[in-house]
Amino acid sequence: MASSTAANSSSIIRSSSIPKPQSRSTTISSLSFLSTLNSSSTSFPTLRHTISHANPIRAVSTVDFAVHRPAQAQTQKQTRPAILVSEKLGEAGLEVLRELSDVDCLYDLSPQELASKISNYDALIVRSGTKVTRDVFEAAKGRLKVVGRAGVGIDNVDLQAATEFGCLVVNAPTANTVAAAEHGIALLTAMSRNIAQADASVKAGKWQRSKYTGVSLVGKTLAVMGFGKVGSEVARRAKGLGMHVIAHDPYAPADRARAIGVELVTFEQAISTADFISLHMPLTPNTKNVFNDDTFSKMKKGIRIINVARGGVINEDALVRALDSGVVAQAALDVFAEEPPPKDSKLVQHENVTVTPHLGASTKEAQEGVAIEIAEAVIGALKGELSATAVNAPMVAPEVLSELAPYVQLAEKLGRLAVQLVKGGTGIKAVKIVYKSARGPDDLDTRLLRAMITKGIIEPISNMYINLVNADFTAKQKGLRISEERVSTDSSLENPIDSIKVLISNVESKFESAISEKGDISIEGRVKDTIPHLTCIGSFGVDASLEGNIILCKQVDQPGMIGTVGNILGEHNVNVSFMSVGRTSRRQKAIMAIGVDEEPATEVLKKIGEVPAIEEFVFVKL
Ligand SMILES: NC(=O)c1ccc[n+]([C@@H]2O[C@H](COP(=O)([O-])OP(=O)(O)OC[C@H]3O[C@@H](n4cnc5c(N)ncnc54)[C@H](O)[C@@H]3O)[C@@H](O)[C@H]2O)c1
Numbered sequence: 001m002a003s004s005t006a007a008n009s010s011s012i013i014r015s016s017s018i019p020k021p022q023s024r025s026t027t028i029s030s031l032s033f034l035s036t037l038n039s040s041s042t043s044f045p046t047l048r049h050t051i052s053h054a055n056p057i058r059a060v061s062t063v064d065f066a067v068h069r070p071a072q073a074q075t076q077k078q079t080r081p082a083i084l085v086s087e088k089l090g091e092a093g094l095e096v097l098r099e100l101s102d103v104d105c106l107y108d109l110s111p112q113e114l115a116s117k118i119s120n121y122d123a124l125i126v127r128s129g130t131k132v133t134r135d136v137f138e139a140a141k142g143r144l145k146v147v148g149r150a151g152v153g154i155d156n157v158d159l160q161a162a163t164e165f166g167c168l169v170v171n172a173p174t175a176n177t178v179a180a181a182e183h184g185i186a187l188l189t190a191m192s193r194n195i196a197q198a199d200a201s202v203k204a205g206k207w208q209r210s211k212y213t214g215v216s217l218v219g220k221t222l223a224v225m226g227f228g229k230v231g232s233e234v235a236r237r238a239k240g241l242g243m244h245v246i247a248h249d250p251y252a253p254a255d256r257a258r259a260i261g262v263e264l265v266t267f268e269q270a271i272s273t274a275d276f277i278s279l280h281m282p283l284t285p286n287t288k289n290v291f292n293d294d295t296f297s298k299m300k301k302g303i304r305i306i307n308v309a310r311g312g313v314i315n316e317d318a319l320v321r322a323l324d325s326g327v328v329a330q331a332a333l334d335v336f337a338e339e340p341p342p343k344d345s346k347l348v349q350h351e352n353v354t355v356t357p358h359l360g361a362s363t364k365e366a367q368e369g370v371a372i373e374i375a376e377a378v379i380g381a382l383k384g385e386l387s388a389t390a391v392n393a394p395m396v397a398p399e400v401l402s403e404l405a406p407y408v409q410l411a412e413k414l415g416r417l418a419v420q421l422v423k424g425g426t427g428i429k430a431v432k433i434v435y436k437s438a439r440g441p442d443d444l445d446t447r448l449l450r451a452m453i454t455k456g457i458i459e460p461i462s463n464m465y466i467n468l469v470n471a472d473f474t475a476k477q478k479g480l481r482i483s484e485e486r487v488s489t490d491s492s493l494e495n496p497i498d499s500i501k502v503l504i505s506n507v508e509s510k511f512e513s514a515i516s517e518k519g520d521i522s523i524e525g526r527v528k529d530t531i532p533h534l535t536c537i538g539s540f541g542v543d544a545s546l547e548g549n550i551i552l553c554k555q556v557d558q559p560g561m562i563g564t565v566g567n568i569l570g571e572h573n574v575n576v577s578f579m580s581v582g583r584t585s586r587r588q589k590a591i592m593a594i595g596v597d598e599e600p601a602t603e604v605l606k607k608i609g610e611v612p613a614i615e616e617f618v619f620v621k622l
């Protein structure tokens with residue numbers, strides 16, 4: 001007993017040196033209101049736009065999880081978030097941002113200027129002209145929480161670096177679709193009738209009618225490469241012009257193509273049969289330079305190419321060669337590998353090439369739409385809502401989020417408790433999570449819960465902050481294997497989860513009673529009346545709400561224990577918030593969980609450890 005107490009005393013000191021987690025146990029009235037507890041550095045007034053008021057729920061971590069930073073990465077002062085807008089954004093979007101944040105519009109920053117300013121901002125909003133590189137995330141010194149791309153393509157944002165730095169990237173993927181499709185059709189028709197060249201010629205005082213004889217579109221085959229949002233709108237419009245439209249997209253559903261009357265074909269079929277090719281795929285490592293000498297050589301001689309996607313999908317030198325040889329009769333390009341392209345670019349100067357300066361998304365309507373779409377996404381993310389347009393984090397539907405909110409909190413608390421039961425808090429290699437649920441796998445999205453357990457385990461023993469963006473990445477980096485298991489129950493389908501168990505294997509515990517018969521640290525909890533509860537530790541059943549400071553004692557089950565420990569705490573002015581005892585069987589061993597409002601001094605805990613019937617104890621902070 002004495003030695004056990006001494007050992008525990010030293011663990012107490014270690015426990016209390018664990019960085020203090022932010023308190024998140026506030027009752028909130030809606031998801032939109034979660035911002036009030038989301039961060040210690042930013043605060044939001046009520047948001048006027050697009051906020052749905054859910055039923056009152058008790059949840060915290062759900063939302064602060066998305067962008068929350070630990071105390072050391074934040075200033076303590078409550079201020080409005082600061083947002084840097086580095087490219088022209090529609091006024092309607094700026095208005096949305098200004099309602100809730102301080103906005104600086106600083107256009108045409110050099111990379112060095114951006115890096116020197118970025119640590120002053122919580123969010124950065126860009127279009128395609130700003131390169132958000134690893135240097136930017138590094139220079140942000142942990143402050144940058146969200147990058148908003150006011151448009152679709154995120155090839156100018158280093159997503160890997162964003163993820164490593166726990167920075168959420170959101171885009172505005174829908175508002176410029178029609179504008180881009182219309183621009184594609186404009187280029188298609190302008191190119192086929194030599195509009196730009198003829199216009200320049202007439203303005204130069206010439207009248208060259210036969211030189212600018214065009215080609216007809218009706219009955220010609222158009223291959224749409226990338227049958228996503230823009231590609232399918234281009235296809236729809238091209239059909240209206242009487243074209244035969246085929247499409248290549250390895251990921252597009254055949255029924256969507258069928259519905260528009262478009263046949264999905266292979267890449268080879270598309271390029272070898274088309275009279276016109278219109279590009280609508282993203283720039284990725286797989287699509288970079290996909291149009292090159294080899295692919296041009298497989299095309300029908302005299303093919304015409306439109307690119308409103310990304311310049312990098314075409315090898316521009318190869319395109320010049322294909323234009324010179326006549327394999328490609330004409331090209332109409334809105335986008336370039338380097339923007340703006342060099343003034344002496346052979347491609348831009350080529351007489352059979354029509355160019356525009358990346359204007360696909362540039363209509364008044366699209367720019368207003370994109371601006372509002374990105375402003376709402378960024379504000380939502382700063383408020384901690386999980387964005388529907390998150391690019392580097394799993395998307396969780398709002399209704400799922402709302403339902404899982406109390407379980408998300410339970411998950412984090414279990415993670416925090418589990419790690420505080422590990423001797424020294426280190427050496428954790430494998431964590432198993434067992435969800436008991438009546439729901440089928442398709443009805444239970446556990447990504448959020450897994451990430452929160454990871455957060456609970458890692459944050460108290462490191463200086464890292466974990467969110468949905470970087471949870472899996474960080475766990476992997478730390479060599480932490482997290483496995484999940486679902487156990488079906490026949491309870492009500494109304495509750496998504498009956499209980500969550502967290503098992504840590506191959507570690508010693510500073511509280512041996514937490515070790516299960518199989519040798520793992522094992523704790524289980526459930527949500528009761530929206531409050532997370534600990535229901536099992538090791539092989540002891542308990543019932544303690546998982547919040548605040550808790551003393552866990554293992555003792556001989558005998559009368560007077562509650563009074564004895566209660567007296568020690570009372571004598572030292574430590575207020576008890578709850579006490580709960582769980583035992584194996586009568587007069588055998590019992591676990592007592594004591595919630596305390598104040599953190600007891602080491603000597604108080606020592607006195608508790610010296611009570612003869614108490615065999616071991618641990619103090620944890622949740
Ligand atoms: N010029 C502009 O101003 C402008 C405006 C909007 C969009 N864009 C660009 O247009 C492209 C499409 O935008 P979207 O909104 O339609 O995106 P989207 O994600 O809806 O569609 C892209 C499609 O490309 C497909 N794809 C991926 N890899 C492919 C491959 N190797 N071969 C063929 N298809 C492939 C995807 O499956 C997807 O269906 C993006 O590159 C975007 O950046 C440019």
Ligand SMILES: O=C(O)[C@H](O)COP(=O)(O)O
Pocket residue numbers: 127128129150151152153154176358360361362
């Ligand atoms: O990907 C996009 O959304 C377009 O390329 C638009 O880019 P922009 O916002 O720079 O016009």
